[in-house]
Amino acid sequence: MNYLLRHLQVFFYTLGQLVRTPFASLMTISVIGITLALPATLYLLVDNIQRVTAGWDGEAQISLFLKKNVAASGARFLQQRLQRMPEVKHVEWIPPEKGLAELRKVSGFSGALKVLDENPLPGVLVVVPKKSYATPDGLKPLLQRLGKFSEVDLAKIDLEWVQRLQAMLQIVRRGVLVLAGLLALAVVLIIGNTIRLAILNRRDEIEITKLIGATNAFVRRPFLYSGFLQGLLGAVMAWLLVTGILVLLDGPIQELTSLYGSRFRVQGLNLATSGLLLLGGGVLGWLGSRLSVGRHLRNIEPQ
Amino acid sequence: MIQFDTVFKRYPGGYDALKNISFHVADEEMVFLTGHSGAGKSTLLKLLTLIERPTRGQLIVNNKNLIRLPGWRVPYLRREIGVVFQDHRLLNDRTVFDNVALPLVVTGLHRRDIGRRVRAALDKVGLLSKENLMPIVLSGGEQQRVGIARAVVNKPNLLLADEPTGNLDEALSDEIIDLFHEFNQHGVTVLVATHDLRHIQRLRKRVLQLQNGELIFDSGVRS
Numbered sequence A: 001m002n003y004l005l006r007h008l009q010v011f012f013y014t015l016g017q018l019v020r021t022p023f024a025s026l027m028t029i030s031v032i033g034i035t036l037a038l039p040a041t042l043y044l045l046v047d048n049i050q051r052v053t054a055g056w057d058g059e060a061q062i063s064l065f066l067k068k069n070v071a072a073s074g075a076r077f078l079q080q081r082l083q084r085m086p087e088v089k090h091v092e093w094i095p096p097e098k099g100l101a102e103l104r105k106v107s108g109f110s111g112a113l114k115v116l117d118e119n120p121l122p123g124v125l126v127v128v129p130k131k132s133y134a135t136p137d138g139l140k141p142l143l144q145r146l147g148k149f150s151e152v153d154l155a156k157i158d159l160e161w162v163q164r165l166q167a168m169l170q171i172v173r174r175g176v177l178v179l180a181g182l183l184a185l186a187v188v189l190i191i192g193n194t195i196r197l198a199i200l201n202r203r204d205e206i207e208i209t210k211l212i213g214a215t216n217a218f219v220r221r222p223f224l225y226s227g228f229l230q231g232l233l234g235a236v237m238a239w240l241l242v243t244g245i246l247v248l249l250d251g252p253i254q255e256l257t258s259l260y261g262s263r264f265r266v267q268g269l270n271l272a273t274s275g276l277l278l279l280g281g282g283v284l285g286w287l288g289s290r291l292s293v294g295r296h297l298r299n300i301e302p303q
Numbered sequence B: 001m002i003q004f005d006t007v008f009k010r011y012p013g014g015y016d017a018l019k020n021i022s023f024h025v026a027d028e029e030m031v032f033l034t035g036h037s038g039a040g041k042s043t044l045l046k047l048l049t050l051i052e053r054p055t056r057g058q059l060i061v062n063n064k065n066l067i068r069l070p071g072w073r074v075p076y077l078r079r080e081i082g083v084v085f086q087d088h089r090l091l092n093d094r095t096v097f098d099n100v101a102l103p104l105v106v107t108g109l110h111r112r113d114i115g116r117r118v119r120a121a122l123d124k125v126g127l128l129s130k131e132n133l134m135p136i137v138l139s140g141g142e143q144q145r146v147g148i149a150r151a152v153v154n155k156p157n158l159l160l161a162d163e164p165t166g167n168l169d170e171a172l173s174d175e176i177i178d179l180f181h182e183f184n185q186h187g188v189t190v191l192v193a194t195h196d197l198r199h200i201q202r203l204r205k206r207v208l209q210l211q212n213g214e215l216i217f218d219s220g221v222r223s
């Protein structure tokens, strides 16, 4: 109990010391905040993109752009033939007029389309393969077979780019992880250096307290708390920065996604990731001061 | 209380600051340690709190064999010994009260006991009214008394002082030495390093004299 009380005392004493030098403290905390905010923001970015695209993953489909000279009846006939193929689950026919109408709905294009006297769009057959064929390996031969029909101008897997994006995101994710590791090291070094300066500044005080019987643990404690607190407050700063960035981006992203007819909300830091950020900041701060204290406090002995 | 037995101290540079020192100080004794500048007085006091380690010989303080005392036990040794320095060594960014409280804070004493004991110590050195001041605004004599209050707040049974009157005029010096004398009469063993022979004449206590690191004179107990 007494032990706990003593730790609490040191905690508040250290907090008081940080408050007493507000400018220096704010500088350190801001640097740590920005350092931690960078990987946190990138993480959220990747996470959100992955969340958005995760739903599209299985819905691979093949679009067959028909030649201009294929009439609607020819297209209908081809649709029925394709429908009977064992790989195919479903085929949809999008006549040129319907394609045009859909394009018109997207604001900004209607003006441009008015200029054209002829519909430039081809008819399209959208082929949705059965689930068992909707793999990269299964899709390739199907794509080739479909492309060989004489009516077909071009066969294209629609969601190829989603898969590419997914693969890219995996790489980016790993990059973010490496970056986060490097920046965590930076935080350790920043705090280590701050604590080193604090130790040198209070050299006399340390000598005197050792002279009158302070243990190393006693001398160490305020510095460890100081490192922990600065890391923690830096993490709080990072949290505020990330949340601020998201608030700023939320409006534009809402607008953008509503254009594509989806109601997508950017997901910020949740309870778990916030907790991880704060804990990470505190632990890194503690680690930084621990390393610094281990190196520099040993050398200070009363003369 | 203190037992030196053929103690040598050689500094890293190779200088022999203490050579073959042997003497014994009994409980509740008061001893002046004297000698020319560079004779080794400060070095001898530093051995007692293990600020410096003896190079050779036996050294026993308060029934502890300092030769074998491991590093982690040193803080606990220092808590049993009150030390007063010539340059006070006060923390200038803390109040008089906080300075005197430091040895108690270090031992983890409870807050309400700290207040009581700090005021008792300040009362003994006559500075009770200045507890909220910063040390810098005090006179040299007052700062030295703060140092003494800090040294005795733990109620140590051994008090060491290295030139405690170095910068003070005669009247103030006498006051400080009288203060040590008073603690001695309450049963505290006192060892004062000084080259001010006046006190030695005045109080007629035991004198140890060092010269070039050797103990050349021991008056023995005189009163």
Ligand SMILES: Nc1ncnc2c1ncn2[C@@H]1O[C@H](COP(=O)(O)OP(=O)(O)OP(=O)(O)O)[C@@H](O)[C@H]1O
Residues within 6 Å of the ligand: B011, B012, B013, B015, B017, B035, B036, B037, B038, B039, B040, B041, B042, B043, B044
């Ligand atoms: N850390 C050290 N390294 C090397 N030599 C030292 C060290 N400390 C003291 N000495 C030498 O040891 C000798 C004794 O020094 P000490 O400080 O014990 O003398 P003193 O009797 O206290 O002198 P003064 O009256 O001037 O304070 C001196 O010659 C000094 O130069």
Ligand SMILES: [Mg+2]
Residues within 6 Å of the ligand: B041, B042, B043, B162
């Ligand atoms: Mg000296």
